[in-house]
Amino acid sequence: MPVFVLTGAVLTGCATKPRQLMPTPVLYQEPNGPALFEDIAVQRQRPEVDLLFITNRAADVNSENGFPYGQARRKGIVFGSAQVRLVPGIDWETLQTQSRLAERTREVDLELGAVQELGAFPHEPYTIVRANESTLSRDPIELRAFVETKTAFQKDIQRRLAMSPKKEVMLYVHGFNETFATSAFTAAELCHFFGRDQVCSFFTWPASSTGNFLTSYTTTTESAEYAVEHLKKTLRMIATTPGVERLQLLAHSRGTAVLLSALRELMIEAIAKGVDPADAYRIYNVVLLSPDIDVDIAGQKITGFVSDPDLTIAWPDDKLPRLLNGRLSIYASPDDRALLVSRILFRSRNRVGQLRPEDVSPGMQAYFGNLGRVDLITFTGERTDLFGHSYFTTNPKVSSDLVQLIRYGKKPGDPGRDLLRTGPATWEFRAEADSR
Template structure:
């Protein structure tokens, strides 16, 4: 078998396995190292009685169309909706488990009973008007949006923000955590990951997820290319959702996490929002209230990612009007990238796109000294490389399946620890690069 045939064979094998992963039952992720008994951190200590229950109630936003196949029990499928909807999605812990038992099991390195995830009630709470919005002619002969649709938009937006405020009222932290999934995910699997993260972040935030029509069945090669275009289609909707969340009274911070192909969706949405703010003459960090931006196993080309992250720096005309040639900020916290050279799932992208490298496979030595210095000067950008043992089939979901990585993520999002803080237990390898210490099993 020649090299080209070998790559195609590897691609097909990975594709066939991934195609089955989206419907495989999910066990609750392992307990992050920092919570493990007997000397672990307290997991739940600030929840009101209403939150002390096994299931996790998530806020969802989606541009998936309703599922039309009667044999599929999911509420939303793989095709695109001409607009957004939002609602409540409950993820249950099964088989039946009470709150105290779940608390105890969530602190164990080796659980004494099985805990699986199951999609519960999904309630759609609002739907924005169908796109594109209608255009009417005014008495003056100019074109304008249809007044009825504008009223519908305003009413739905208000309902969306009221739902966020309702959840904020019972949340210890007045912030929103939003998770954006990648390729080969269904509505259910994206909800599962958001619920796991929410659970081990202490259930202290308004927990939400944005789910877009990523293909999870059918011919893998066709599904992947379809997903790539659906990702582009999702950018505009995610941008609108983020803008509305940030404008909701009472929201103090937003924590953004994206996985795999979802990182490209999120970066594109943020790039557009940043340009909007700059054009309006306001600091993006003040408008959008984004604390941390976390890119998990990013399925995006290195050069493209670099352009999206730093493009505004190399576009002087965009920010020339800013005083003293100062650079605007998008984040109040940090940009954190988790990568693993052993991420076999990203081999698919490298083959299909003929990409030299994907961000999710970067090693510290892949970052030149010049770029290390550049990112160090830009500040608050961290590439964290994981080279440990694979804990999932393709080494692509280690942020939940590996207790060391999930522990580091919790330290960042829940406790606000910087990479050099003792709790993170990371080894600096450059001005902007880190790796996990070999001895981080013990604390």
């Protein structure tokens, strides 16, 4: 039975339903795959995955499902530690062996363990104090609480960095129909197969996961908008933590819209200060997985700074700012059935997560090719999950490509990334026959 520690209170709940650990990515599969774990600190050589979580979900102390945070919105951010256990009981050596098998010889499941809240930012909006008729200021008590909580947050990141071979933070943002537990599971299995050599974290927002599907999706859409401001603050605090060298950002489904909106606001902040966003926020890779976002809206968020000359008018020689040091990678599948619902609800011509290379016009191919660092990667093939929406974890070929990108920093076309170029900015996975 998991234990939840929320701002001093100890709560217990029913164990969340376990989920099977994702299949082993192709590159690790024995006998020729690289080592899964290298230079990992002794204190981290244990089956449990300790994640840093950040959330604007309200605490759900009466949850019958054992979730520490539910679907209601909190007016502010909290952070803490979430343990994801691997069950039935398994030792470190056995886990390493099972994690490299294409066909495992024993069951390995994920289960939510202890969740401890380590800090809570003041409720928003912060109190305003009127000094006189013309002067307003923030309440000094709340401002002090903010500074103390931010300091605690950054110190926890630094504590985790000290145990991590790579001085980088991987942050995962989930999509629709996800709970605190399911988002923790995905972050944990990604962390596991990225080699556990980063600070692993997830940002979880109050996506709806119960009730009427259509009503639930509408609620989620507005909660996603509500989450943008909190994710923006989270990214800013992580990026300014001393010792953080890189941010690796991954988002799935509707979470991609949250991430793109937050990044757009941060980039405008940096550009207005005359600073390259890539330097200000240390962002390396941004990965959009099965993006549930309209093509035109996504394009506007990604290229808006280019199409607004007034934004960079003060920059020398009409120079364009660098947005990231790595790549923007978009994984899409025309067979993604979950996104069909979004197309109907929003009457969207197309969702980014269903794009094929031929859907990208020659003009846009040339544009993104010239911009550089933007890759649309299309997957077609056997569906490995019910709706074909989570292939980045359920398909070993796709997850292998993702590991090559995040862990090893490989570009499309590099050895190990089995992709076929279809245009200046588009790629697709090779068919099995072409891979031989």
